[in-house]
Structures are given as structure tokens and as C-alpha cells.
Amino acid sequence: MRGRTLLVDRVLGVLIGLILLAAGAAAWLWYFSFGLTFDTISASALRRQLDSAWWPWALGAVGVVLIVLGLRRLVAHLPQRGVHALRLPGSRDSGGLTVVSGALTTAASDQLEEVAGVRSVRGQVRLDRRELVLDFVATVEPSVELRDIARACDAVAGEAAGMLGRSDLSFRFDVRVPRRARALPRVA
Amino acid sequence: MTSSPETSSAESSSPETSSADTRSLEASSEAHPGRHRASSSVPVRAARTPVTARALAGLGLLGGLVLVGLGTVAVHDVLVTVGALDRPRWIDWTVQRVDGWRVSPALLTVATVIGLVGLLLLLLALRPRRKRSLRLDAEAGVYLRRRHLARLVAAGVEKLDGVDSADVAVKGRRVSVRARVLPGVDADGVRSAAETTVREQLEATTRPVRPRVRVERRR
Numbered sequence: 001m002r003g004r005t006l007l008v009d010r011v012l013g014v015l016i017g018l019i020l021l022a023a024g025a026a027a028w029l030w031y032f033s034f035g036l037t038f039d040t041i042s043a044s045a046l047r048r049q050l051d052s053a054w055w056p057w058a059l060g061a062v063g064v065v066l067i068v069l070g071l072r073r074l075v076a077h078l079p080q081r082g083v084h085a086l087r088l089p090g091s092r093d094s095g096g097l098t099v100v101s102g103a104l105t106t107a108a109s110d111q112l113e114e115v116a117g118v119r120s121v122r123g124q125v126r127l128d129r130r131e132l133v134l135d136f137v138a139t140v141e142p143s144v145e146l147r148d149i150a151r152a153c154d155a156v157a158g159e160a161a162g163m164l165g166r167s168d169l170s171f172r173f174d175v176r177v178p179r180r181a182r183a184l185p186r187v188a
Numbered sequence: 189m190t191s192s193p194e195t196s197s198a199e200s201s202s203p204e205t206s207s208a209d210t211r212s213l214e215a216s217s218e219a220h221p222g223r224h225r226a227s228s229s230v231p232v233r234a235a236r237t238p239v240t241a242r243a244l245a246g247l248g249l250l251g252g253l254v255l256v257g258l259g260t261v262a263v264h265d266v267l268v269t270v271g272a273l274d275r276p277r278w279i280d281w282t283v284q285r286v287d288g289w290r291v292s293p294a295l296l297t298v299a300t301v302i303g304l305v306g307l308l309l310l311l312l313a314l315r316p317r318r319k320r321s322l323r324l325d326a327e328a329g330v331y332l333r334r335r336h337l338a339r340l341v342a343a344g345v346e347k348l349d350g351v352d353s354a355d356v357a358v359k360g361r362r363v364s365v366r367a368r369v370l371p372g373v374d375a376d377g378v379r380s381a382a383e384t385t386v387r388e389q390l391e392a393t394t395r396p397v398r399p400r401v402r403v404e405r406r407r
Binding site: 042063066129134145150173174 | 230232235236238249250251252253257258259261262263265266270277279286287288289290291295296300302305306307308309310311312313317321325327328329330332336337339340342344389391
């Protein structure tokens, strides 16, 4: 998720939280007659405004703005699509070289899957906090040595970095361990 | 790499590019079979540490739904006002209900719940994002979530001779292992072996993780 999306989420959460907290606090002040001394809530002034000529127009404009902002919030939380292709160094006006991200991650995943104890690997190229990241999720058997896995990940990353020649690309391997080891075949 | 990524030329690049890349890739892996890094001038950069943002994202979704809901109410009332819909206006209905409210214990209860929900949202929104993973000692960013480290350590301890089962909890930088041994097994020997196993696994992390091993005899 993008950093800006999370910042807006944070601000929105603070605003909604403060509004609800203020409503709760106001009820307590009212109940104990601390600063708020009226007996009943009167909405007569508000009801007069509801019948004024400008109200529907203002309400319509505010409603449309709220719907657009709300939909933008919802769309911002859709899962990010990965980067489809990477441009390689050496591309010129006369001809560009690109590598298809899916093929790159599949090849790197295949290489990592060959390491003993690695059950499965899937990868994706994506933008994370303004960084171009080659992101892998590697599921390993509970019996592996972490040092071996770290070494294998470095080897895969080194080859991919060397092949692509792009210094702005970074790597992340999320190593996961399943609850149970894979069942081995029984020998009679 | 076993299979080469398909390299496509966007405009007019040479068709030999793909095979040339493959050759260089294979050559580098053959030259340095056991090394961490391939022989490239491009260094391996680690991506930033993954952080959790599930609660925050939930807040964002909730905020989005609230905004769309309020906007829908407003547009509905406008459509009723201009005669496009033949039904009562929602805002009018709400204002009529609120008009004349008196202070009461029931109102105070509802308001207290609303206030507490607001406080909870405020705390969720202001809580810093948590790093959920430990980084392994590697040039590339290799991360392992704490609960996955616990499974790995538990599997290692359970493999030891005489150990019946093991529970592992990883909190912060502390790994607590509780191993249950079979009757008649030397508990001190198992503890020592378990500590060695745990330490060997934890050596792969970048910052020291403190293991604590307890051995219990199975009844």
C-alpha cells in the first residue's frame, strides 16, 4: 500500500475518532450539567435551514464531493498491480530493451525452488514506498537452516541484479514456514 | 537460473539480446557457484522492512464507506427535493427524531459507547506501524515473521533425541522455548542441545535474539 494512502487513512481515522470522542464527551457534560445547561435539544433553527432555497444545492454539491472522496479512498485500497515490464539499461531512442516482469520473477523463483528445503516461491515486481522492489514470498520446510536460505536468496538476487543492471531495483524475500512439514512418502 | 526470463525488444532491438542475457547469466552462476553475490557490478539492494498496516487500512476503508454513505444520504435528499423521488427526506427524518431529546441515562450509555469507539479509532490511527519481521543476515532483504521463526525453531527442537514436543514463542527479540522430554531422558543434555540448535538458527538474524530454553518432563 502506498505511503500517502496510509497517511490519509491515519488523518481520516483521527478525524472520525475525534468527532465520536467529542460527541461522547458532550453527552457527559450535558448529563452532569457541566457547561451545557439546556434541558432539551432544539433543532428548530436547523429545520428552518432545511427549507431554505440554497440548501438543496449546497447539499447536492457536498454529497457529490463526499461520494467522489469516498470512492477514491476505496479504490486506493485495492490491491496494487505489479509493474509489468522493466526497461533495461542501454535502451536508446532507436530501440528499447525491456524485460517482462512475470518472466523474470518466474525464472528467479524457479532457481530458488531448486534449493533444498524450499517448497514454493512466487514473486512480483512492484512499487513499494517509491521503491522498485522485486518481491518474493518463499515457503520453506520447517527443517531448513536459515543461513542456507539467506545465502540462496542472495545468490538469486545477485544474479537478477547483475542481469538487469539496474541500480534502482531492490529485493525483498519474505520467508514463510508452514505449520507442518511436507509428508514424505512411506517406504514399505 | 534454470530458465531465462523472456526479454522482449520494445522497438527494434536485436533478437540476440535474449540469448546473450541468458549466456551471461549462466556464465556468472558457473563462475561463482557458492558465493552470495553474482559477479555483477550492480550491488544487491535490500528493500525496506515490511511493516503491518492492517488496522490502518481498515480505518481507511471504514472512512471511505462513511464518506460514500454520507454522500448518498445527501444526494438522496436532493433528488427528493427536486421531485425525482417520492419519499421522505432522510435528513429531515433524522432532525425530527433528534429535536426535543432530553438528557437521560440511556442517552448517556449510547454516548459513552460512541465515545469509546472514537477513542479506539484515535488510538488505532495514531499507533505506529509495527515491524512484523526479523531480518536475516543477507545483502538482499530477507525477512522472516516472528511466528514463522517460532515454527522453525520448534521443528528444530522437536527433531532432538528424547524431545516429545516443543512450544516456541517469539516476542520482540526474545525466543522462549518450552521442550517436553520423554521419561528417563537426560533433561540437562536436551536443554544444552536445544540451546545449541536454537542459537545456530538465530545466528542467521542480523540482530541478536535472546533464546530461553525450559525443559519439562512429560508425565
